[in-house]
Amino acid sequence: xxxxxxxxxxxxxxxxxxxxxxxxxxxxxxxxxxxxxxxxxxxxxxxxxxxxxxxxxxxxxxxxxxxxxxxxxxxxxxxxxxxxxxxxxxxxxxxxxxxxxxxxxxxxxxxxxxxxxxxxxxxxxxxxxxxxxxxxxxxxxxxxxxxxxxxxxxxxxxxxxxxxxxxxxxxxxxxxxxxxxxxxxxxxxxxxxxxxxxxxxxxxxxxxxxxxxxxxxxxxxxxxxxxxxxxxxxxxxxx
Numbered sequence: 001x002x003x004x005x006x007x008x009x010x011x012x013x014x015x016x017x018x019x020x021x022x023x024x025x026x027x028x029x030x031x032x033x034x035x036x037x038x039x040x041x042x043x044x045x046x047x048x049x050x051x052x053x054x055x056x057x058x059x060x061x062x063x064x065x066x067x068x069x070x071x072x073x074x075x076x077x078x079x080x081x082x083x084x085x086x087x088x089x090x091x092x093x094x095x096x097x098x099x100x101x102x103x104x105x106x107x108x109x110x111x112x113x114x115x116x117x118x119x120x121x122x123x124x125x126x127x128x129x130x131x132x133x134x135x136x137x138x139x140x141x142x143x144x145x146x147x148x149x150x151x152x153x154x155x156x157x158x159x160x161x162x163x164x165x166x167x168x169x170x171x172x173x174x175x176x177x178x179x180x181x182x183x184x185x186x187x188x189x190x191x192x193x194x195x196x197x198x199x200x201x202x203x204x205x206x207x208x209x210x211x212x213x214x215x216x217x218x219x220x221x222x223x224x225x226x227x228x229x230x231x232x233x234x235x236x237x238x239x
Contacts, residue, residue: 037079038063039111039129041104049231051160052152054118057103066100066113068093075100075115075125077136085135093125106177107157118142118150128180139180149236156228158185162236168196172236174228184211188229190236206233 042058064084067076072095074088087093094116105112106128113136116124127136142150148163153174159182162172170190175182189207191200206225208217219225222233 036131037084037134039131041109041111042102044103046152046154049235050153050155051232051235052103052154054101054103054114054150057101057114059099059101061102061111064102064111064113066115068098068100068115072098077113077127087125087127087136087138089125089138092123095123103152105152105159106180107152107154112136114150116142119148122148124150130180137180139182142182151235153228153232160232162188162232168192169200170236172232174232186210186216186229187213188225188233190233 042061044052044056044058046052047056063079065078065081067078069075072092073090074086075093076086077084096117098116101114102111103114104110105114105126110129110131112129113127114124115127116122118124124142126139126142128139129135130137142161149161151160152158153160156174157176159175159177160172161175162170165171168191170192172188172190173184174186174188175184177183187209189200189202189209191197191202191205191207194205197203197205202215202218204218204220206217206219206222206229207215208225208229209215217226222230222237225233
């Protein structure tokens with residue numbers, strides 16, 4: 001009769017251990033970290049001027065495909081055939097023809113997408129890959145009617161755009177990235193014809209200005225510009 005309490009204690013202990021084991025096995029598993037997509041940017045070498053033109057960037061990617069709607073108001077992006085996201089804007093992502101190029105626009109080693117011609121009087125959209133959000137983020141519309149010629153300068157990590165403002169004035173803007181936004185750093189104003197200097201408020205053919213329009217440098221010959229600007233200006237000169 002004295003063995004019963006001991007036997008009952010053993011049974012209770014076994015039940016407790018079994019319940020503990022069951023509870024331990026039912027603990028929720030820690031969520032698995034999301035798989036990061038492979039977004040290594042294409043390797044594009046700069047030309048002899050140190051610049052990369054949009055036309056040098058590939059139009060295909062090992063993983064990505066981009067389909068732009070017929071009215072240019074949306075673009076569907078797929079990764080290995082599966083839809084990743086859709087970018088839409090009722091005002092349009094691009095105008096006229098809308099080719100797609102893959103590039104490293106912000107020099108972070110990840111693939112970005114440029115939609116549009118990147119030329120005068122056409123509008124283009126630049127999409128940057130955000131590794132934290134695992135999606136493309138629109139930086140805004142590039143290529144105002146007075147600007148064209150989207151180019152990259154990897155050495156200075158600059159984005160360069162240039163185009164004709166009038167029959168005698170050509171303007172080139174160099175911008176740097178601050179986060180996902182482009183911030184203009186300098187403008188190079190090129191005036192054709194000495195007779196047009198006065199009406200454009202300059203003294204020489206080449207005038208380098210800050211974003212507020214204050215002249216930083218002025219010279220008559222491209223060789224006398226700061227080294228970076230000498231290379232850039234030669235790309236856009238047409239005389």
